[in-house]
Amino acid sequence: MSSNSGTEMNGKFPEPAGNARGSVLHSAGLLCSLLGMWDWIVIKDALRAVVEIFILWVFLYQIYRAFHATRGARIMVGLFACFLALVVLAFFFQLNVISWILTRIFAPGLALALVVIFQPELRVGLAKLGSHPFFSSFAKLQRVDFLDNFCKAVSKLSNQRFGALFAFERSISMKPIEDSGVKLDAIFSPELALTIFHTKTALHDGGVVISGDRISAAACVFPVSQKEMSDRTLGLRHRAGVGMSEESDCVVVVVSEETGAIALAVGGKLERNLTPEQLKGRLEELLNISSSNEKTAIA
Known part of the structure; x- marks a missing residue:
């Protein structure tokens, strides 16, 4: 028998040459690298999908929070329902003309209609966004001007013995309180404040909610504090101010009608x-409003 046959009979095979062994190891390493790269691509795509879903969820949730309780919410639902129904019909029945109309005319028109329908809500939201101190020093200057006007209004209310009750909204929403009164969404001014709390007007009996630099609502019902007051001469207006500050993180300003x-x-x-002047300093501190360089005299 040949030598090869003898080797096979003994159960021994010739070892692969050095080049062949290196080729096998190189192929195995390349395969591992490809598998690792594939795993990273899968993980990266999964992370991207999670991030996109989270961003969309936050965006849609904020839209829902802002508009679900408004009068235009049902109109929006109806428009979207019609749009989706037409899209489904056009897709399944290959209605090319309707598809073209939906994408070129109906979709832009729907977006414009939503802007018109929700114009008040969008205005309020943009006003709140613009008043945030993160965006610009101009917003801070606006807030300082507003605070000057507010303290001037309080001074005039005090001098004329008009009882007043203001609540500044902070991080906790005061929408339930706003719903108990008359919604205004008006830029604050001393003249408007004096008009609201004049004893001959229908809005003077209740509190005013201030969001940013706007009066959100007037004649609102504030919860009355049940705790003992150190001074028994304090009336219902002061108890309502304390009660409102107990149930929210808002800042409440009270002007006594008697004194x-x-x-x-x-x-x-x-x-x-x-x-x-002391009121202005406390409000600057509590509402995180930067004071201007020059002290404004409050008449």
């Missing part, structure tokens, strides 16, 4: 007998 004294309630605590 004209100015008070501030925050966190369930009442700070009394403030001057307009």
